[in-house]
Structure formats: structure tokens, C-alpha cells
Amino acid sequence: MTEPHPVPRFPTSLGTSDAETITLLGKDLAADLMGKVSFGELALWLVTQRRPTRPQVRVFEAVLVALADHGFTPTAIAARLTYLSAPDSVQGAIAAGLLGGGSRFLGVTEDTGRFLGDALAEAGEPLPADDAGWDALALAAVRRAREQGRLVPGLGHPVHKVTDPRTPALIAIAEEEGLRGPHLRLLEAVGRVHPQVLGRRLPLNGAGTSGAALADLGLPAGTLRGFALLARTAGLLGQLAEEQRRPLGMDMYLTVDRNADYVPPEP
Numbered sequence: 001m002t003e004p005h006p007v008p009r010f011p012t013s014l015g016t017s018d019a020e021t022i023t024l025l026g027k028d029l030a031a032d033l034m035g036k037v038s039f040g041e042l043a044l045w046l047v048t049q050r051r052p053t054r055p056q057v058r059v060f061e062a063v064l065v066a067l068a069d070h071g072f073t074p075t076a077i078a079a080r081l082t083y084l085s086a087p088d089s090v091q092g093a094i095a096a097g098l099l100g101g102g103s104r105f106l107g108v109t110e111d112t113g114r115f116l117g118d119a120l121a122e123a124g125e126p127l128p129a130d131d132a133g134w135d136a137l138a139l140a141a142v143r144r145a146r147e148q149g150r151l152v153p154g155l156g157h158p159v160h161k162v163t164d165p166r167t168p169a170l171i172a173i174a175e176e177e178g179l180r181g182p183h184l185r186l187l188e189a190v191g192r193v194h195p196q197v198l199g200r201r202l203p204l205n206g207a208g209t210s211g212a213a214l215a216d217l218g219l220p221a222g223t224l225r226g227f228a229l230l231a232r233t234a235g236l237l238g239q240l241a242e243e244q245r246r247p248l249g250m251d252m253y254l255t256v257d258r259n260a261d262y263v264p265p266e267p
Contacts, residue, residue, distance in 0.1 A: 139196065
């Protein structure tokens with residue numbers, strides 16, 4: 001007689017439900033979480049599966065606010081134009097905007113976290129005790145990136161050429177909450193020393209600073225872009241709500257279409 005195949009198991013520590021209750025993170029969703037936990041706190045809790053402290057939530061939510069919207073960025077334009085083509089698909093428009101989260105926009109959050117984490121791992125213990133030590137560590141990391149032909153993530157911004165206003169605000173909040181850790185300290189040092197290697201001074205951008213702040217919360221580098229996308233989802237929804245109230249997508253499309261300059265292909 002053939003042995004029956006064992007029923008596969010699919011373990012999770014996140015959520016489950018039965019006919020009467022919904023359980024999330026070991027708590028009764030309706031009784032213990034709704035109205036008592038902010039969305040930012042819950043998002044952080046879901047990823048770490050540890051309830052965050054108040055200081056951690058404040059830094060985390062400051063990052064979400066910093067990354068939510070930055071005007072008519074490519075992600076916002078993509079969402080609006082997709083909505084123009086498919087107004088019956090809000091989810092498609094949001095997805096179109098999120099798909100643009102790459103190495104130039106939003107993805108910098110993860111790239112910076114990885115860059116800083118790799119530099120810290122390369123340096124090992126003990127960590128620097130003063131700014132001079134952090135500067136030496138940062139200088140080595142920037143030089144290594146330059147020698148390898150790689151950009152240093154977290155530097156530069158298409159609009160904020162001197163100071164990205166989000167950067168000092170995030171650093172100040174992390175300092176106030178006792179969470180200005182090694183990733184932020186190393187990024188600040190990168191901001192001080194990079195002109196020695198690059199030959200020009202660039203601002204520390206908010207997306208990169210957000211990545212450093214999230215890494216100092218102990219979040220895995222592989223999740224950092226996801227948090228940037230979580231923040232931008234709120235911004236894209238705002239863009240689409242505004243598109244519904246005051247449409248701009250058709251004007252965007254027609255401006256490009258009516259000003260296209262056809263150039264015959266080279267023979």
C-alpha cells in the first residue's frame with residue numbers, strides 16, 4: 001500500500017484568521033491593534049517581528065514622511081500618465097510609479113544602506129571613536145568606490161545642489177532619539193571627505209540619509225528599498241487623487257507629443 005504524502009506545512013509568524021478572530025503578530029487585530037498602533041509602527045513591527053520602541057517609530061516615520069513625495073518626479077509622472085491611459089486601474093497607476101524605484105530614484109535608499117554596511121563590515125571592530133576616525137573610514141570607502149568605477153550612493157540631488165533639507169532634519173531626529181548610529185555617522189563623514197576624491201562637493205541626499213537611518217534601526221539592507229516604496233505609495237496615491245481633481249496627464253502627454261521632433265533614422 002502506498003504511503004500517503006505528508007501534507008505540506010507553511011509556517012508564518014505574521015497573520016492568521018479563523019471564523020471569529022484575526023491574529024496579527026500574536027495580537028488580536030481588532031482588540032489589541034486597531035486604534036492603538038500607528039501604521040508606521042505596524043509596518044516596522046511586521047518586518048522585524050519585534051514591537052518597536054517609541055524612538056524607533058519616530059525615526060522610522062520621519063523617514064516615511066521624507067520619502068513620500070518630491071513633486072513631479074519620474075515616478076509621479078509615470079503614475080499620472082498610466083492613470084490617463086487606464087483611469088479604471090488605480091492599482092496599475094500606482095504600480096507604474098513604484099516600478100521606477102531604481103538606482104536614481106528611491107533605490108538610493110537601499111544602495112546607500114548597502115554601501116555603508118559593506119564599509120563598516122570591511123572596517124570591522126572597534127568602530128571609530130571620533131570624527132577623525134570616521135573621516136578616515138569614509139575616505140577609504142569613497143576611494144575604493146572610485147577605483148572600482150562605482151558611484152558613491154547618497155551623494156547629489158537633481159534639485160538640491162547645496163543642502164537637501166531632509167538630511168539635517170533626519171540626522172537631528174535620530175540624534176534626539178539616541179539612534180544616530182554608525183551608518184549615519186559614516187554617511188556624515190562621507191559628506192565631509194568626498195571632495196578630496198571627487199574634486200567637487202555634493203550634498204548628502206535625503207534618500208541616502210534615509211537608508212542610513214533605517215540601517216541604524218537594524219533593518220536588513222534587502223528591505224530598505226521596500227520602505228522607500230511604502231512611503232512613495234502614499235505620495236503616488238496623493239498624486240492620483242490630485243489627478244482626479246485637477247487632471248494634468250493629458251497636458252503632459254500632449255506637450256511631449258506636439259513637440260516631438262522627428263529625426264529620420266541614419267542610413
